Amino acid sequence: MSNIVNRRMTLQRYPDGMPRDDDFAVVEGEVPDIGEGDVLCRAIYLTVDPYIRVHLNPRLAKGYAPLLPIGGVIPGEAVLQVERSRFPGLKEGDFVAGFGGWQDFCALPGASLRKVDPTLGPLSAHLGALGMPGLTAYAGFTRLAEAEPGQTVFVSAALGGVGAVVGQLARERGCRTIGVSSSAEKCRYAVETLGYDLCLDRNQSDFADLVAKACPEKIDVNFENVGGDVFWAALHSMKDYGRMIMCGLVSDYNNDELPSGPDLAPTLIRYIALKRLVMKGLMVADFFNLYPEFQQVVGAMIRDGRFRHKEYIVEGIDNAGRAMIDMMEGRNFGKTVVRITDDPTL
Numbered sequence: 001m002s003n004i005v006n007r008r009m010t011l012q013r014y015p016d017g018m019p020r021d022d023d024f025a026v027v028e029g030e031v032p033d034i035g036e037g038d039v040l041c042r043a044i045y046l047t048v049d050p051y052i053r054v055h056l057n058p059r060l061a062k063g064y065a066p067l068l069p070i071g072g073v074i075p076g077e078a079v080l081q082v083e084r085s086r087f088p089g090l091k092e093g094d095f096v097a098g099f100g101g102w103q104d105f106c107a108l109p110g111a112s113l114r115k116v117d118p119t120l121g122p123l124s125a126h127l128g129a130l131g132m133p134g135l136t137a138y139a140g141f142t143r144l145a146e147a148e149p150g151q152t153v154f155v156s157a158a159l160g161g162v163g164a165v166v167g168q169l170a171r172e173r174g175c176r177t178i179g180v181s182s183s184a185e186k187c188r189y190a191v192e193t194l195g196y197d198l199c200l201d202r203n204q205s206d207f208a209d210l211v212a213k214a215c216p217e218k219i220d221v222n223f224e225n226v227g228g229d230v231f232w233a234a235l236h237s238m239k240d241y242g243r244m245i246m247c248g249l250v251s252d253y254n255n256d257e258l259p260s261g262p263d264l265a266p267t268l269i270r271y272i273a274l275k276r277l278v279m280k281g282l283m284v285a286d287f288f289n290l291y292p293e294f295q296q297v298v299g300a301m302i303r304d305g306r307f308r309h310k311e312y313i314v315e316g317i318d319n320a321g322r323a324m325i326d327m328m329e330g331r332n333f334g335k336t337v338v339r340i341t342d343d344p345t346l
């Protein structure tokens, strides 16, 4: 492969707030060699997920999302096809998912790769509804939320990789589902296609009142994906003994500093105590053992048409940075993925 170039999207500087196009740049490199136990893969689809922004934020990056050095390849999961294997369980042509980052080719330990079954659903869905975001939703909803039929489930970022799966699992469970998104068009799609009972536009000036009016019986489960004003509006409308599944806070990922202002801990603690709320932290890594069960359940829903998923597919690695900006500004319509090369299953 000596004459083949590996195009890699790299970080030029840490974004100052919302990322800009020139925070990223494509550089050309060589296709990597592989050692014993490794697999050389070609990327077909790259994911654009909020956690990637955490790797680029010196305030937030640590632990599970370490800070990416300047010049580093943007990290993230990808759906890949095996080009060459020195790992016994994988052969040329197999489809896998792994943390190859935003580049054409990557060399990864075979043991770190997850086999992708293209009969379960489209390859790209293995980065969304059938992948890590979908598993996050499945684990949070089936293992933590304790939602009963007839109860109200509130889902922020309702059309995204996590939210669309939570909303549809809750609908299947017989819950009343209320989504949150950022435009009338997205809210219409959430109701008409994803089957939410209602979807509220977080950009409306009276958003907290809209939430209160939409939940006369209050919220049993808040699946928290965004934080900020949406979180506070949900908190005000929680039912006694409600559960708050703390999944993510995308509204904070572009902040270089914590927002200044009053200490809100007393308000938060008062609400939790008076309403006897339960807040449950969710980390998908605790639930990787659920992959087979989750893919069977959601895969069956996709195949028999009960599950709808929309993807925001951006073409080419050059546009991957722009795709991240679109997602952070809510311009994505569904799960964001970047197509790097022709999908051989289409």
Ligand SMILES: NC(=O)c1ccc[n+]([C@@H]2O[C@H](COP(=O)([O-])OP(=O)(O)OC[C@H]3O[C@@H](n4cnc5c(N)ncnc54)[C@H](OP(=O)(O)O)[C@@H]3O)[C@@H](O)[C@H]2O)c1
Pocket (backbone or CB within 6 Å): 049, 050, 051, 132, 133, 136, 157, 158, 159, 160, 161, 162, 163, 180, 181, 182, 183, 186, 202, 225, 226, 228, 230, 246, 247, 248, 249, 250, 251, 252, 282, 283, 284, 285, 327, 328, 329, 330, 331, 332, 334, 335, 336
């Ligand atoms: N705990 C875990 O293990 C785990 C695993 C995976 C994901 N997560 C978290 O789950 C959340 C959703 O992830 P995802 O992959 O499904 O992302 P996503 O929903 O596909 O994309 C992010 C969405 O967040 C909304 N958003 C962006 N900026 C916002 C802001 N300032 N305020 C409110 N909403 C904003 C936008 O949706 P609208 O335009 O529709 O409002 C945007 O489309 C993220 O917080 C992520 O970090 C956690």
